[in-house]
Amino acid sequence: MAAPLAERLRPRSLDELVGQEHLTGQGSILRKAIQQGKIPSMILWGPPGVGKTTIANIIAHTLHVPFYTLSAISAGVKEVREVIEKAKLEPESILFIDEIHRFNKGQQDALLGAVEKGTITLIGATTENPSFEVNAALLSRCLVYVLKPLDETALKKLLTLAIEKDTELSKRKIDLRETGALLNISGGDARKLLNLLEIVTGAVPDNEVLITDAMVMDIAQKRIALYDKSGEQHYDIISAFIKSIRGSDPNAAVYWLARMIEGGEDVKFIARRLVILASEDIGNANANALLLANATFEAVNKIGYPESRIILSQCATYLASSPKSNAAYLAIDGALAAVKQFGDLPVPLHIRNAPTKLMKNLDYGKGYQYSHDYQHNFSAQEYLPDEIKGTAFYNPGKNAREEELRKWLKGLWREKYGY
Known part of the structure; x- marks a missing residue:
């Protein structure tokens, strides 16, 4: 089976990279560091699909040094320490940690000594503000590079590259008549754009493909179940989650929770909403609801994924099963009105x-x-x-x-x- 289009087109050099010219263009600070063969520990901060992982891979490919990859969703302190022990025997090792904001304090502390001593060069990728999500001691030892959403020009260039250069798509006659829907749905996310292009072209059995906005919207609505942390789905699903708990349906609540978890939603965002709901919709009908919700927020902040899914499930099902009251909510709003x-x-x-x-x-x-x-x-x-x-x-x-x-x-x- 062929790799996904986004993976097939992943750049292997800075010259192939589309977008982020302020960091990787000619004369830029990051390009100079790579060319000199000595890069600092860094945090790459930007929205999904703008090149964080790609830049890390390009650095590894260019410098030809030992390169380790961990995902903060599945890795723990044990995996971090294993990489550090290997790095002690392999000078100039690079450790890339995707979604480093999901690492709890203990996991980040496990990195600190190795980064401080130069045992490893850390490249962390995050969609969240590192000032809030990365502890100060680790952050002070890293440079923070801010990546921008890809603009319309960059996204169109990616579409052209995919159609003309990809080993699979280039075999077909693809007429990219309209691009508005592809660009709007992707929201500046290159991976989402290329995945959508592949789905749209794959839905047409003929060798000749005419791509229009109407066609893209029709296929997207039928074939794609997206969870966009910054888009409409984000608000629709958190709304469904809250209303399911308010409506005392733990089964629906845990389903919408699963949708958010599968979509990579920030555990602290979910937990914050549970704390609010515990007072707004339960209040004094069950004072333990706020205690559990607050404990949930503290716990998931320490634990992170994947284990925090269990804690969130416990809290969501408990709140959904609790008696409801919005009396405290109405009381403060009434007082504010007065x-x-x-x-x-x-x-x-x-x-x-x-x-x-x-x-x-x-x-x-x-x-x-x-x-x-x-x-x-x-x-x-x-x-x-x-x-x-x-x-x-x-x-x-x-x-x-x-x-x-x-x-x-x-x-x-x-x-x-x-x-």
């Missing part, structure tokens, strides 16, 4: 802070009733400004836990808030 409507209302004198004699002379804190001095640790005094007193922003939800809260509040505030 702030916008009434402005900065004065704090009632009796609950103001009075740290100085002057403030006490102005009656700050006068008449305040210390709750613990009263029966049931409660005093029915006023805490809201006069203009909005009696406003019930928090209305406990219709679930077992919040019904207990409602009963308790009703015993305290029946006359004031109507619980």
Whole structure:
């Protein structure tokens, strides 16, 4: 079976590379370093499909040095240490780590000493801002090169190269009549562009292929199940995930979670949304939901893929199976609306802070009733400004836990808030 088109066309030299001229063009800093045969440890930061892996492969091919590749999705500290031990016996070894932002602190720390001593030259590839995702000590020992999305000119050049130079496509008569759909769907991602071109041409059995925008859109909608971390699918799928949990369907929730995991979504993005949902859609109906969601965020940040899929699944199914309440969400939005409507209302004198004699002379804190001095640790005094007193922003939800809260509040505030 032939390799995918994107792999068949992968450049083997800087002169064959399309795009990233600011880094690899004539006279550029990275080209000079490669030509001199001495490259620094580096982080290649840019969106998917813009040449990060390709540049790493070109460096290895040009310098003819030992070259090791690890994926942060599947490799751990053990694999990193194994490469470092081999590198000690092979001077000038290069270690390429794809998606280095997925390495947790322990995994990044395992690299630090080897990079610091020059045992290995590290090339890390990341789609995320390395300032946030790579620890400061490791980052300080690397140069960061920023790769840009491929522009229309570069993408069209790739299409022409594929049709004219590829061993498979060049055998056919391909009329690239329109390119708009190919370029729009690819979003500056060379790999996605070439994969789509291969799917479109492969869908036509005839030797002659006429490519139009309508044809591309029709085939793409039928044949491609893409998950684009920066595109419409990203928002549609996270929306489906959240709504499935809100709708108490753990089966749908774990399916949409799997779609995000398979698409390479950032675990911290998923975990952050679970933390928000735990308060927005569950709240006091099950206070443990926020505790578990927060613990999930901390755990996946330490663990990373692939093990974090289990942690995310546990949290998602638990939240989906929990009773629901948006009372806390409605409470703060109601209070914010009151702030916008009434402005900065004065704090009632009796609950103001009075740290100085002057403030006490102005009656700050006068008449305040210390709750613990009263029966049931409660005093029915006023805490809201006069203009909005009696406003019930928090209305406990219709679930077992919040019904207990409602009963308790009703015993305290029946006359004031109507619980």
